[in-house]
Amino acid sequence: MKFPLIKKFNKFITWMLIGVVVLVGVNTIIPAPRHTPKSTNKIQGIWVTHVGNNFLSYTGQTDNVFHQLSGLNFNRIYVDVYNGGTTYPSNYSLKNNRITLPFTDPLKAAIKEGERQGLKIYAWYEHGMMLHLNSKFAKQHPDWLLKTSTGEKAIDQHLWLNPKHPDVQQYFINLFTEAAKNYPNLYGIQLDDHWGIPTQFGNHARVMTELTRKIYQAVKKINPNLIISLSPNSPSFSYRKYSQNWLYWLRQGLIDEVIVQIYRKTSQEVINTLKSSGLQEASYYVPVAVGIYSGEVYRPKPINELNKQIAIAENYGYGYSLFCWESTYSPFRGVKPEHKEAFVKTYLGTKKLFFNLIRFLELLV
Numbered sequence: 001m002k003f004p005l006i007k008k009f010n011k012f013i014t015w016m017l018i019g020v021v022v023l024v025g026v027n028t029i030i031p032a033p034r035h036t037p038k039s040t041n042k043i044q045g046i047w048v049t050h051v052g053n054n055f056l057s058y059t060g061q062t063d064n065v066f067h068q069l070s071g072l073n074f075n076r077i078y079v080d081v082y083n084g085g086t087t088y089p090s091n092y093s094l095k096n097n098r099i100t101l102p103f104t105d106p107l108k109a110a111i112k113e114g115e116r117q118g119l120k121i122y123a124w125y126e127h128g129m130m131l132h133l134n135s136k137f138a139k140q141h142p143d144w145l146l147k148t149s150t151g152e153k154a155i156d157q158h159l160w161l162n163p164k165h166p167d168v169q170q171y172f173i174n175l176f177t178e179a180a181k182n183y184p185n186l187y188g189i190q191l192d193d194h195w196g197i198p199t200q201f202g203n204h205a206r207v208m209t210e211l212t213r214k215i216y217q218a219v220k221k222i223n224p225n226l227i228i229s230l231s232p233n234s235p236s237f238s239y240r241k242y243s244q245n246w247l248y249w250l251r252q253g254l255i256d257e258v259i260v261q262i263y264r265k266t267s268q269e270v271i272n273t274l275k276s277s278g279l280q281e282a283s284y285y286v287p288v289a290v291g292i293y294s295g296e297v298y299r300p301k302p303i304n305e306l307n308k309q310i311a312i313a314e315n316y317g318y319g320y321s322l323f324c325w326e327s328t329y330s331p332f333r334g335v336k337p338e339h340k341e342a343f344v345k346t347y348l349g350t351k352k353l354f355f356n357l358i359r360f361l362e363l364l365v
Contacts, residue, residue, distance in 0.1 A: 032067035036118035037075045043259065043289035043319030045076035047124065050083045050096065052326045054106050062106075063113045068329065070117035078190050078229075078321065079110045081179075082125035084132055092174045094137050111185050120187035122229055123179055128194030130158040144168050146201045155198040163197060163207045172211065173218050180222040188227030189219065193261065195230070196242030204243040209252070216254045229257040231291055231321075235278040247278055250285045258282045259321045263293035265301075267308040279318055289319035294328040301327075 037044070046069060048056070056062040069077065081087045085096035088107040107123060114121040131138045131145075138145060138159050144167060145153055146160045153159055161168045176189055195212075197204040216228055230246055238244040249255050260277045264270045270290070282288045290313035295301035306322070313320040322328055 031116070032063045034116050034118075035067055035070040037070050037073045040073075040075065041287070042314075043076055043257070043287055043321060044074050045078055045259070045289065045319070045321035046074050046328065047078045047321065047324040048080065048110075049324055049326060050080040050087050050126070052080075052324070054087060056106075056109075062109050063116065065325070065329070066110075066113045066117040066119055069325075070119055074119065076120045076122065076187075076321070077110065077114060078122045078124040078231075079107060080126045081107050081123045083127050084135070085137065086175075088179075090175065090178060092171060092178060107183065107186075111183060115185060121185075122188040122190045122227070123183070123186055124190040124192070125175075126192060126194065127158075128191055129161045129163065129197060130156075130194050131161065133157065133159060135159060141167070144171075146197065148200050149202075152200070155200050160197055160201065163204055163211050169211055169214065173215055176215050177218050177222055180219050180226055184223065186226065188229050188257070190229040190231060192231040193233050193238065193242060193244070195232075196238065196244035199241060199243055205239065205245045208243055209245060209249060209254075212249055212254050213252070227256045228254070229259065230255045231259040231261055233261050234273065234276050236276065247281060250282055253285075255286060257287050259289040259291045259319075261291040261293075261323075263291065263323070264309075265305075267305065267312055270309050270312050274312075274316060279316075283318070287319065289313065289321050290316075291321050291323060294322050294324065297327045 056065055066077070082093070083096060085094040087096055088105050089095065107121075111121045133154060144161050144165050146162045147153055148155070161171075163169065179186065179189060196208055219226055219228065230249070232238045232244055232246045233241070235245075235247050238246055246255065246258070250258065258279070260279050260282070262270050262273045262277060264273060270292075274290070277290075279288050279290070290309075292306065292309045292313070293301065294306055306328075310320050
């Protein structure tokens with residue numbers, strides 16, 4: 001015998017499941033209207049993490065969300081495609097099967113819907129040179145990993161690939177040229193602060209420069225118009241922490257766009273950091289922007305403060321990009337940490353899409 005409350009709860013879940021199915025069906029049949037952002041030569045971007053992009057793709061919400069972002073006059077979307085493996089099919093990288101369903105391609109979906117909404121879509125390779133500690137890829141290629149002088153492999157709770165290793169170099173050349181070939185309508189490829197090596201492994205500035213040069217040249221042979229974007233920290237920090245000499249890369253013509261991460265709590269801290277950000281010199285070579293942190297998903301930055309930081313970037317003549325969609329505009333915004341953690345654990349532990357969605361909705365009720 002079931003208790004009345006349990007019956008009501010089961011009925012609620014049943015109708016919620018039906019609602020989700022209907023929502024996905026409606027979004028598939030009735031796409032959002034086309035839209036084009038207001039024309040500007042400034043970068044107005046936003047990052048979407050691998051979890052967020054997969055969520056949008058599986059629920060049929062990519063079109064609606066991109067329509068919203070286009071209406072807000074964003075013009076670039078940096079879609080995370082490389083974290084624990086690729087989120088798209090690759091002949092060279094393992095696929096991130098923890099959050100990516102078989103026979104799906106969230107990057108392809110993002111490019112398709114981005115074109116409808118006048119958005120430039122970038123494939124953002126978030127993890128760059130680093131791998132998770134339990135990486136299957138690392139176990140397959142133990143000789144590709146770096147060690148410190150004391151034999152340590154893990155720095156910043158990650159393993160790191162050796163950029164001097166010929167096979168590592170070829171792996172990245174293959175990875176990026178594959179994306180350039182398979183996604184001809186992709187607007188750009190983005191690397192970030194993890195496209196470098198922690199200096200605990202020694203100074204790898206020269207070898208990272210040469211690897212970047214090889215990749216840039218290889219990609220441009222396939223698609224000369226494909227933008228190579230970089231989102232580093234300030235020049236001094238990047239070099240000191242990650243052997244990333246990105247201002248030199250700019251001078252060498254190896255980067256087409258730069259978004260410097262200035263993730264600060266207050267607008268005054270942003271102003272103070274701009275002086276040493278390298279953006280002024282970078283702007284002589286390529287389009288530039290300020291990377292602005294919009295807070296944790298469960299503790300988002302107040303909109304007023306976010307708008308102040310955007311205004312500062314614009315007043316200096318720079319573009320901006322927000323990190324990230326999940327903490328700025330998504331339904332995850334404001335979810336309590338324990339609820340988000342429970343959802344993520346459930347989501348990552350199963351491939352049953354609708355069960356995952358229902359669990360998430362349960363936590364919000």
